[in-house]
Amino acid sequence: MPLYSYHCADCDKDSELLVRSDDKIVCPACGGEKMERLPSWLAPDLKSDKIRKSWRAAAARGGDLSNFSTSERNSFKK
Ligand SMILES: [Zn+2]
Numbered sequence: 001m002p003l004y005s006y007h008c009a010d011c012d013k014d015s016e017l018l019v020r021s022d023d024k025i026v027c028p029a030c031g032g033e034k035m036e037r038l039p040s041w042l043a044p045d046l047k048s049d050k051i052r053k054s055w056r057a058a059a060a061r062g063g064d065l066s067n068f069s070t071s072e073r074n075s076f077k078k
Contacts, residue, residue: 009034014050 006025007014010032019025025035 005038006035007038008032009036014038016050 002019003016004019005014005016006027008027008029010027011030013027013029015028015035017025017028024033026033027035
């Protein structure tokens with residue numbers, strides 16, 4: 001299944017969703033159906049940034065910073 005990035009017009013959040021052709025797209029954050037697919041040329045930067053943020057958030061929550069360089073650790077230790 002392809003992974004697409006969507007923007008929700010209801011709650012203004014971006015989400016990455018695995019989409020089957022017969023799926024109705026709903027926002028995982030608010031359940032809204034006003035999902036706009038983001039242009040594919042935008043996806044790589046958006047994804048890497050979002051993924052890095054989610055990794056950092058998960059690592060910070062778990063206290064496991066071993067996957068990050070020293071500069072990266074400092075960047076989210078505030
Ligand atoms: Zn939403």
